Amino acid sequence: MPTQWTVRAIMRAMLPVLLVLTVVEIGSGLVLGSFESTLLRYPTLLALVPVTIGTAGNLGSILAARLSTAFHLGTLSFGREDDVLGGNAVATVALAVTIFPLVGVGAWTLTWLVGGTELGLPTVVLVSLMSGIALAFIAVFVTLVATYAAYRFELDPDDVVIPVVTNACDVLGVIVLFVVVRIVV
Template identity: 75%
Template sequence: MTTDWTVRAISRAMLPVLLALTLVEVGSGLVLGRFEAQLLRYPTLLALVPVTIGTAGNLGSILAARLSTAFHLGTLSFDPADEQLAGNAVATLALALSIFPLVGIGSWGLTALAGSVQLSPGTVLAISLSSGIALAVLAVAVTLTVTYVAYRLGLDPDDVVIPVVTNTCDVLGVVVLFATVQLLL
């Protein structure tokens, strides 16, 4: 792993990553634009989008921070039998199971207060929970993969993993949310 903490070294390592992530975010906006009619028809979905993608990114970021800390402490093993690795992945999924129902009910409640409810609370809960579980699984997979790649390339996971995970979860969040909407509506 590199220990060069100069502005030049950090910029050299991060500039390609940030440029690629900019393109990823543009893709997320394009995907979101394709669902504009549904968002306008169902305001609850409009309230659900930023919270869902933000929560997925946060779950990935929490896991990334835990893995990065374990990496720096020298306790991280990429062995599938590693209990610490599995425990962190399971904790991320458990957190998703507890948070996403609140996200769904909160989004429904917000649009109910605004007087623009078009979907039942059960439908919103099902959409939020289903997409949240799928996103948590994807966030775990992306976080583990990016952490491993950063390790193999000699990059500091603190610098690389969280930006990649949050941006990737933005795109995946939009895609998974609207795939779930297509299945459940």
């Protein structure tokens, strides 16, 4: 881990990450564009997209911050028996199980208020919950891999992990949401 922070060190660490993540975000936009007809057919899904990917990114960011803190404190070992790692991963999935049904209810209610409820409440909640659980597992996996990679490359996980996790959740969130829609709707 660098002992001193300079503009050069920050640029060297972050520029490659940000360039790769920019390309990833362009991919997310292309994937989202390919589902335009589905979004126009079901406006509730249009309301669900940003909240789903944002909430998944937030869950991953919370986990990333907690793991980064544990890393800096020296309490993170990346082993199977690591209670910090396991407990935080389980908490992330539990938060997803708790919050994503509320996300579904919120998206449905918002769409209902503006007169566009073409999908029933149970369907929207199921889509949101299934997407959220899948994204929670993805966020946990990406966070663990990114934190470990930061450790191995001697980068500060505070700088690297949260951008990686939020961008991965953006791209994979769109894909997961529409896979679930194809299964459920």
